[in-house]
Amino acid sequence: MLFKNRSLFAGFGIWVGRIFSRIPLSANAWSLLAIVPACFAFYFLFNHLLLYAAGATLIAGFLDIIDGAVARETKTASKQGAYIDTIIDRYVEGIIILGLFFVNIPQIIVPTEIVIALYLFGAFMTTYAKSAAKEKELTTKEISGGLIERAERLLLLVIGLAIGASIPIVFSAILVVLAVLTNVSALQRIRIALSNK
Structure with a gap:
């Protein structure tokens, strides 16, 4: 949904690019740095903090904003950089979600482990639905969007973690x-890919 409103955040991205491009780090380096807070998030989850x-998840998400903003500001955006960013994004999200399996989370209807597994599956399938469509040449356009x-x-995960610290x-x-929305989003992208003629 934020994809449809990216123009609203364009000014913020430009500001971030101008500020962080002054630091002698490439956009790819900023991408790789996101692994660090993701590992800290895993550690904190393992220890029920x-x-x-x-906080660590929020930092990891902000670093993902920085890498793209720096690439645009320094005019170093490339296909290789975009590929690295995508791969790192999957590692970051995967590391954090795996950490959730070590947290004592109250069950709602089904075991929490199943909910987390569905969340992980949906998050990765949302991305794979897009890359598979291009690989199989179902579309020449990039499939984006979804719920x-x-x-x-x-952002939802950060909010959940923050509230969950006191209200599990x-x-x-x-x-x-x-778990529900990620899988619905994946199905939406699959439908879009199959509807392209």
Whole structure:
């Protein structure tokens, strides 16, 4: 959904690019740096420190904004850079979601482990539905959009972790929402790919 409103954040992206391009790091380096807070988030989740995990996840998400903004500001955007960014995004999200399996989260209807697994599956299938469509030449355009994309997934997860530190059942509900919406988004992208003539 944020994909449809990216113009609203264009000014913020330009500001981020101008500020962080002054630091002598390439856009690819900023992408790789996101692995660090993701590993910290995993560590915090393993030790049931949800509030700290929320902060680490937020930093990882912000680093993903920085890499693209720096690439545009320094005019170093490339296909290789975009590929590296995509791969790192999957690692970051995967590491953080795997950490959730070590957290004591109240069950809602089905075991929480199943909910987390569905969330992980949906998050990765949302991305794969897009890349598979291009690989199989079902479309020449990039498939984007859906009910929830990566930025929104991370934002919801951060909110859930922050609230879950004091109200665990709310975090359980947010995980259920993430599990449902990520898979619905994947199905939406599959439908878009198959409807292209």
